[in-house]
Amino acid sequence: YTIVAYAVDTAGNVGSFSNTFTYYSIKVLKIDFTSIDFGEIVPCVEKIVSGDKDMTTPDKPTVQNIGNDPFYITVHFSVMTGETYGKTIEDFDAVFKGEKLYLKASETGTFSNPLNPCETEQIDFSIHAPLGTPSDIYTGTLTIGISETP
Numbered sequence: 001y002t003i004v005a006y007a008v009d010t011a012g013n014v015g016s017f018s019n020t021f022t023y024y025s026i027k028v029l030k031i032d033f034t035s036i037d038f039g040e041i042v043p044c045v046e047k048i049v050s051g052d053k054d055m056t057t058p059d060k061p062t063v064q065n066i067g068n069d070p071f072y073i074t075v076h077f078s079v080m081t082g083e084t085y086g087k088t089i090e091d092f093d094a095v096f097k098g099e100k101l102y103l104k105a106s107e108t109g110t111f112s113n114p115l116n117p118c119e120t121e122q123i124d125f126s127i128h129a130p131l132g133t134p135s136d137i138y139t140g141t142l143t144i145g146i147s148e149t150p
Contacts, residue, residue, distance in 0.1 A: 026067040029115070029146050033058045036125050036142055041089070043133040051122030061123045063096075063115060063144070070114035071146040073123070078143075079105040080127070082136035089138055091128035097121060105140070112150040 004018040032055045038047045051061035063073060073096055080089040090105040101109035115121060125142065 028067040030064040048126040064120040074145040076108040076143040078141040080138040080140035095124040
């Protein structure tokens, strides 16, 4: 970009000064959590982990844009597998800025509302265990990313 500034003195003489700069788009997602603990999972009951807008509460998921351009949040769940019985859970959802994405394991969803520069927002996650899911310790992976388009 080039910027030109003009100045006029009292006699009507015009002077100018120009300068150039380069704008770099920086997209950086900051999160305040390293894991999501759904606790005890009950079949046919939605288990929710609610976030907040406080970046110091790692048990309540929060996302923050510390860059200078907006971006869109993406989420991807893997299959959660029981440690003892090997049963799986494959139904999840996530809520961001009032929008709820229903996801099957291995699907990637992108929210349609952007996370703007300097904005801090909560993000919520939930799991849906099917009928007949045994009590067990289930593990899986949640991947959060960014996209330039919804």
